[in-house]
Amino acid sequence: MSTVAIVGAGPGLGAAVARRFGREGFRVALVARDRERLDDLVAELAGEGVEARGFAADVRRPEELAAALKAAAGALGPVEVLQYSPVPHRDFMRPVLETRHRDLLGPIEFSVYGPVAAVQQVLPGMRELGRGTVLLVNGGTAAVPHPDRAGTSIAFAAESAYGHLLHERLAPEGIHVAQLIIPGSITPGHARKDPAVLAEVLWGMHRDRRGFRHYADDLDG
Template sequence: MADQQCCVIVGVGPGLGAAVARRFAAAGYAVALASRNPDRLAPLVAEIAAAGGSARAYRADATDETEVTALFDAAEKDLGPIGVAVFNASGRVRKPIAEIEAQEFIDAWMRGCFGGFLVGREAARRMQPRNAGTILFTGATASVKAFPLSAGFAVAKYGLRALAESMARALQPEGIHVAHFVIDGAIGSDETNARLDPTAIAETYYQTHAQHPSAWSSSVELRPWTENF
């Protein structure tokens, strides 16, 4: 399609990242799948192609400014103008505060927050001249609630939420939709629906992207019906 747009997804694993890729590919987007280990994405690329979609895997470390810029350059060159960017990468350290090494804390923040800044900034730079686009950030319970062992995780997620809020206020008047998702619960599939099904989450991501500009969501919380909050 000559007018096909690209959806860049940074942080693609077998769960939510893959589900988001399938959903946007089914909607007609050419999907750029970014991971530090792109070879493992070959089955997903083949699956999307077999379903009639378009996808390509790229190597990119979300904490490396040069690699993130190169990713967006390559995705636009190979797949078309970027209409959607999804930041789904994360870093986690689960330890008592006295046991967290400084580098562990820095690495978790870099993967979970600084990477979001680089991806969000690069997406904004591509979308602002067109006054259109959607930028989506995957958060967690730790985005709003810091538990005793979550200092090495919550700091990054709180920061990512602050980044998304700032970007939403700055960019939405320019026609760029920015939304942050609090994924409150474990992701997976079971018969009781006690966990967040990745396909259901991906559908919410897509429907948020598809919202009419007169009624945009900038903050969305998702949890199973059994989850306490």
């Protein structure tokens, strides 16, 4: 049985992805800061027949995140699929002319240090399996920078570059790296941005293994 690790797991997209991969027989490692919310989500998924466990970690603390993923692999087996999809803090989204160099520390920790730490932790296990998938989930500023959201625009661009480099480098090893850009907000009931719809897209990206960048909706949608 394979394991999917969802970094930034919550009751919306994270839960939907857990259900979708769980239907395919995956064990699920849920990683987020709030232990109580993790426990609630694990119990909810168990009631639906999905084997899941929660691992508390702050993505802005790379060693803590790596330790959580190490514990997840120890408890559930090597991580075959890593999804990195925490929701950015609102204070990352300052206008560019009001953004000082110190204001970029949080976004860079969140969108660069976090993914790098996560990938480095799970990569040896993927190599042992001979397969793997890394799914990076970002907002629209990853593709089109916004002058009022400088932090995410800059940090998502760096995360995108890292992911693209991994995509090129790891493909010969059977490890697929892809990015899903979700313009605007994840919206229950939306034809293309409902959590369950997005989870299906992410499952397809893992299954089909085609290309690096994918869009959930039009950039102005």
